[in-house]
Amino acid sequence: MLKINRSDFLIKPFLKKNNFRASYQIISTIFPIISIWLIVYQIINQPSSLLIKGFLLIPTIVLLTLFSSRTFSLMHDCGHNSLFTKPKLNRFFGFLLGLVNGIPQKSWSIDHAFHHRNNGNWEIYKGPIDVLSLEEYNNLTKRDQRFYKVSRNWIMLFPGGFYYLVLKPRLGLVIIIFNFTKDILEETFAKIKNRELSKLLTINSRFKPPFSDYGNNFSELFELIINNIVVIIGWTFMSKWLGLAFFLSFYSLVLTLSAAILICIFFVQHNYANAYAKNTKNWDILDGAILGSSNLDIPNWLNWFLADISFHSIHHLSERIPNYNLRACHKANIHLLHQSKFLKLSDFSNCFKYIIWDNKNEKLIPLG
Template structure:
């Protein structure tokens, strides 16, 4: 690779954020979502035949899925503090957009920032599906290897998507509550047994669930609680409005498809042939951005729903560039990106083969 420094790129002019453009993006995303749900209500309450209702709802759920993906992409920008000019606005709308998909924005953004700090360093960050090193994979039993292959298959995008958006934030809160009660009980028993009643409140145990992105500190825990309260109240309201069975099935399918799209896009932007996959001692953050982040050659209409995250090398060079400036910044620096990977939709399927990290040769390899 010809050595390229971050200072070689024209970045500064594209860092400027614009509240008008940000508000425009928010409104042109949330208003259509509300309008589409109103249309859904009219369809299910109209005396159409069931087959006609299903026929009408299929394109609608596809459209809602795309808008759900866009809300997640805009939430992602808020997490980078790059959508609005003020941090407070990014936090507020990030939280609001997180409610649409049922995910706590702050916890997700902190976890995502870890990915940005270590992109291309596969010794530290194992990607969205926790890729195993070749050495670790070879140490598995035959049954464990089969399970690994199946659990990383592209078909798992769907149950994985359902878990990621529907179950995980709720399960995280349940485990936190369970651990907290358990720790209080254990501490209380020990204190009473040792007659240290005055120190009962000195509970220093962690209530962090077994997820890397939930409950790391009080502010994350607080947002997780508020997010769950508002989301569950919203679900109850929607169940009363649309009917329990219809809403839960329709909404679950919507979030499953949306998460599958997002996980798929994130995956192919970092797991692909010749992706940059270094050990810590050989890792360089600029090289990780250029060679470890693929750029997607996809239709403009699909780029709109993904908030131009397709221009991923530039995004990793500077996550503070607003999505509405990414395309222009990418074009201004295209002469420096000739070594980056550009993928078409037809290339996506091949990317899902690269689920082993050859740590000795520092590259991702397809599973055999």
């Protein structure tokens, strides 16, 4: 089988960004979200029974979930600087799109860029659920093995989704503040104990990030703080407008479902039978893109809500391709993608078995 080189792919014509198309994508996503929330307000304030209101709210939950997923997908493009022509525009709109789902865009994008740099190198990057190697799994106790299996079950997409979008950005800031406060107190008591009173006003403690993707530097920390302030103000306004209990439960449900979809998509695009899963010494970034990223054969309407991220091999080959050019680039290079994995919706459930990395044989293996 002939080795495919990066130069074999037709990429350059599809790198061109278009601010008009990018703006249209933003408008066609944000305006429907606002309209749906206005409809939600009308539904909960009409003089009908709870049963009828609940029935009418179901379509709004579905639509808001899908548009939330699209918002996240467009934020993802901004993180790659591939939506608008200018980095500042991508940065600005990425920040705004992050507010919709309550997630700091810059920190997320930096963490996501690490995934792109190491895709297929399972010695360095073990996917969105921190897959264990076979050796690590075998060293676990039976109890811990059972916990690992349960914690990686597809049903955990829902509590995981709730944590990922609703809790984690808030909890991240709380832990950073707690750690910083604790360090200052310990430092102060140590100075008092050592009678170094003249140094009391000198602070040597620094913010320590609780997670790999939040608060790693001042810029990320600043965005984390601003994101939380704006998001909590927004939640407060929406709670007064729609009612505290209703909004928090309704909004949490939407974000949970949206995050579950996104985590599921991300998972199946990298965890599947015969996925490229090399050690560092045998890893190749091109093979990681083509053989370590599945392409999804899903309905066009669902592709729209995911901003065509289903054309994933091409996306990993060059993340600078705008989402609105991905499909055309995929079709132009389809003859070079015969080794890539293509998945249908019916294949998704089988992917969740592949949660062990056999590092000696360099492949993902199922855990039954």
